[in-house]
Amino acid sequence: MPRLPLSAASVLLLVLSGCATRAGFESRLAPYVGRSEGELVAALGVPVRVYQAGSRRFLQYERRKVVGEALGGWGWAGGYNVQTYSCDVTFEVADNVVHGFTSRGNDCVAPEI
Numbered sequence: 001m002p003r004l005p006l007s008a009a010s011v012l013l014l015v016l017s018g019c020a021t022r023a024g025f026e027s028r029l030a031p032y033v034g035r036s037e038g039e040l041v042a043a044l045g046v047p048v049r050v051y052q053a054g055s056r057r058f059l060q061y062e063r064r065k066v067v068g069e070a071l072g073g074w075g076w077a078g079g080y081n082v083q084t085y086s087c088d089v090t091f092e093v094a095d096n097v098v099h100g101f102t103s104r105g106n107d108c109v110a111p112e113i
Contacts, residue, residue: 022103024112029089029101037093047091057093062086063107 032040040059041047047059068082085107092099 019111020109021112022109025087025103025108025110027113028110029103032091032098033100035098037096037098040091040093040098055094058090059093060088060090062088063105065107 032043037057037059044061048062049060051058051060063086065085066082067085068080071079071081085105087103087105087108089101089103089108091101
């Protein structure tokens, strides 16, 4: 299978991700609200950070990726274009039940279901 040039692959990625939205992302996380903390961790893995505030716990998950492509010719001649994508999601847990979540970042998107 022939490899696509990086710029063509980047365009293809943008076209395919055009259907991904914040609403789609939130609809994928919404089913965790009402579940136990144990079910959340079993499904998403161990959070990168946990914060206790009184009777409430906040579990934070992070996703980071860096995408780069050479500009013009061989890279060394034209430089590089680097884009960082991130998404942080924090779930609020009280009485061992997930009560809600917040998200921030430029990559908190997913295809709508």
